[in-house]
Amino acid sequence: MNQHSFAKPAYSGFTGQFIGGRWVDGTAGRMAKDINPYNDAVLTEISLASAADLEQAYAAASRAQTDWARTLPGQRAAIFERAVEILTARREEVIDWLIAESGSTRMKAGIEFDAVKAGMKEAASMPYLVHGMIMPVDRPGKEARVYRKPLGVIGVISPWNFPLHLSNRSVAPALALGNAVVLKPSSDTPVTGGLLLAKIYEEAGLPAGLLNVVVGAGSDIGDAFSASPVPRLISFTGSTAVGLRIAQVAAASTRLKRLGLELGGNAPLVILDDADLGKAVQAAIIGRFMHQGQICMSTNRIIVEDSLYDDFVEAYCAAAAGLTYGDPARADTFVGPVCNDAQVKSVTSLIAAGQAAGFDLRVSNTIEGRVIPPHVFAGVTNTSELAQNEIFGPVAPIIRAANEAEALRMANDTEYGLSSAVFSGNETRAVNFALQVEAGMTHVNDITIHDYPHVMFGGEKNSGIGRFNGHWIIEEFTTDHLVTIQR
Template sequence: MKTDFSKIYINGEWIQGSSDSQMKNTNPFTGEELVTTQAADKSDLDTAYKAAAEAQVEWAKELPQNKRAVIEKALEVMQENKELIIDWLVKEAGSTVIKATVEFGASINILKEAATFPYRMEGKILPSQQAGKENRVYRNALGVIGIISPWNFPLHLAIRSIAPALATGNAVVIKPATDTPVTGGLLFASIFEAAGLPKGLLNVVVGRGSEIGDDIVTHPTPRLISFTGSTPVGKRIGELAGGALKKTALELGGNNNFIVLNDADVDQAVDSALFGKFYHQGQICMAINRIFVHEDIYDEFAEQFIARAGKLKFGNPAEQDTQVGPLINRDQVDRILKEIDATVEQGAKVRLGGKADGNVLEPTVLTGVTNSMPLAENEIFGPVAILIPFSSDEEVVEQANAYPFGLSGAVHSANIEHGTNIAHQIQTGMIHVNDQPVNDEAHMPFGGEKDSGLGRFNGEWVLEEFTTLKWLSVQHQRREYGPFVNNTRK
């Protein structure tokens, strides 16, 4: 498996990008330069899409066992290079070893699920309203899929589009996030090259959004754009794709609720909240944004949560027991610090943390927060927890649904039916009772409502997204067309 990631990958070749600009990839904790890549420009993108379109024609015809064999070989290559991949996640994405190991496992599960897809391209034979006719429905590959991968879970969130796309007979062009070009793209070029994927089916263009960001969407070749990232960028992609009548699969931002009802097991709720808030420094679309706690148990929950959050180890992500590592870059740190200050100015109180050293922001907890304060209104995407009291089911449901996001969430209650009833009322694509919102299983539908995105990833649902249906009918006996045609025989 190739480990030099200083070049882009087009049509089965590692080449220098044609742009005048270079992409410097640095470790977010140490600032060390990891690799510099000559960026791709529009001509490289065009070459990649054309190569993908040409290669896809034969790949779509490939026997299912051969498609599956490539996916299974890629899985084998990943397992053989587990330590290398985890090391790249730690040093490039700022992942703790704990998080990188879990992300690797999730990526393996995606490949295992995708390996079943070549045999799940099911069609149907249906009756017809016409005598002697047979209706057939075929499931076909879309063609070429453009993928824009994010920097927070780059390995997992890239492979969840790459593997299903290839397994269903499509070709791929991927543009990884500028902060994670290796773990979000170039690693997969190396993995699938080693797995024997035919040339042209997977292309990785490392480039700046300002240079090729729009073109990866508007280029005439891709039939679907798969994007994971912020809601503003997702809306822009949706507009561009809609103008060209392309399909989109968009997994966007969240303002996820964690609701603790008055009959909840406080200790269990604190466990869940610590994981759902501080895992990967809160840089997860599913991470808890607002923690709503019933006023009857608010003080008890707050004291336990603050005490235990204060024991989380933060700092160097390469140390095995670190639980909270660095944010991806300093811009993210400064943004969050400003929102902490703005929230405090409106009456909230910092009970823990609130300081940063380089890109490492301490686990931070604020109380006295209301649902209209900046940290409640905006997606935090960092290790900052806000505790909001509520007095009734009606109040918390109203507040939880107040913002135009609906990705994930959680409800804690000793009464499963009570918790489930509240969960049904939250406008979200995913929600979990007596757990936390950061859940992703390769066979379950993943996606949001409202401003949190369109479509669903994983399992049979991504199979629907990445394929298209064709109705083909066969008239087995002569059809009579009535007076429209009969009159022409005279």
């Protein structure tokens, strides 16, 4: 990693676990190489966690949480204010790590950095937003008080695509609300998904034991993480298949727990016949190809009303063919590498399925290593494998809809319901359409990718349960306690 000028040296020592405020080796007896997906450079080697390490992390979190829950709101807020200062000072260091470990382009890494910073700022306000109620009771001298309290220990499992942001999106509010956290980052991004965040909060003065990071194989700690009786809530962001497995394991635990699951998506971008063509093309380019399409909110299907279809395909293909791809560290690169070889296999199999189905491959180029150039298919059917799967790669299917009614039916014809968007020159028409889309989020005349720290985020159907951000995450990460008084 590059060295930058800070008040303190760049972070180092990403070789093990962070448990109970100490940097320790994992005891699974195995090492894992953390590699750069673009050039296979080894970034670090990490001694993996065992089930015993996981138990120690949960125990440390339990011990630390009791006192933390009693701290004044200003004490908790100050941690996040310092974390923002530290993050800002280390901006280039953090961005370099995101590029090197997750294959983020420089543009995407900057967007992710800003999202993390905004999330920390929002978390600083949360200790002051927790409130209870005094409720009337039909009995003389009786008073009912509802107190809002932290849940206790929260287990967080984060993915590799926006690793720092999607870890911090759960970690920061959980801590701000008086909980302790055990975080399991993806094996593809153990540093940016967990260990780097632990360094930042450690430097910010977070008391020992409140944030623990365990890096381990799913075969060693995967099921145990959700089955443990310690966490009161498991917050998971990732695939629907893994989310269903977590729900099954958690349900079989000896202690009931809550689940917050942000799962897969198949976001439709619907372009109605009165849309601004240029703006729709731009949104569909960014929404599909940002971070190689490896975003749960990525535009997975482009559905265009018949009269605008041919013009859209021509303009979109010209724009996609002009995108730069390759080395994510270059400032002008728009499409970098996908995260790992499994993703290469998955995306190439869907490209092959599109070709086998006879769809019109308008834009393509040679795949080199993990860099998949933009691919655009026209004439795709909405029921096809290409349209019904979450692609998670730089492949864009364009679907023709006969009219607005068919476009809506196609948009809803999926097991997923996370994000979506609709373009129209008539705002009333667009909003009416948006309200009929079976998704947690629909954006009018904009891209499908949005996540603001104070605005509700979440999906319907197989895209998950629960809500993130703002007042919604406060509801998720706290519990109500009724106390009545008889005078």
